[in-house]
Amino acid sequence: MQLETPRLELMLPGDEAIPRIIAFYGKNAEHLLPWEPAPAPGFLTTAHWEERLARFRREQDDNVSVRLFLFGRGAGDSAPILGIVSFTRFFALPVKSAQLGYAVDREHEGQGLMSEAVQHAVAHVARARSLRRVTATYQVDNVRSARVLARAGFTVDRVIPRHLFTAGAWHDHTLVHRDFDAPRADST
């Protein structure tokens, strides 16, 4: 899957991007730490990402996840990674839902890039995978994430107490969803 927005290209890259993936996560470790579970030991190694990218490719082929890395549009083969958008926890019929996740490079925050990527990717993945619903959760005090989801048409369902362990503590998360036209009963 390869998507384009006015400013971005979104795709699952090949192994040649591993040094840039490691650079993205290394540079953004502190930026992500308050909001995401702490990475496992070995997260910033080539071996880990070879295994992980291979798994991401298999999962995409098997319709159980879509992981898209963000690159500047027309920035060339060695373009740095500007962020990620992921769709995981795919449920087949009779549920037909997936869960959205995302992060933007700290130096590219506040430019509207994540909203641009999320809005395009959600619409495309929902259509391509015949999803009825896309869900997301965000830590209740993550105001930037709340704004991304509100702008993308997500509706707040409820707060899930002590949902995720991040930065040494359990945090309450807000659950949101966006619905799409119901897929046909025979779609996969």
Ligand SMILES: CC(C)(COP(=O)(O)OP(=O)(O)OC[C@H]1O[C@@H](n2cnc3c(N)ncnc32)[C@H](O)[C@@H]1OP(=O)(O)O)[C@@H](O)C(=O)NCCC(=O)NCCS
């Ligand atoms: C959550 C996160 C992705 C939000 O990123 P973001 O850059 O604020 O999101 P957007 O792409 O929607 O950008 C919106 C901002 O860009 C500004 N902007 C600047 N130029 C713009 C343009 N051309 N078009 C649209 N917006 C623009 C908007 O005014 C808005 O600013 P504001 O938030 O100060 O009002 C980012 O904070 C992040 O990666 N955080 C760490 C990881 C994380 O929390 N992930 C989510 C877990 S649930």
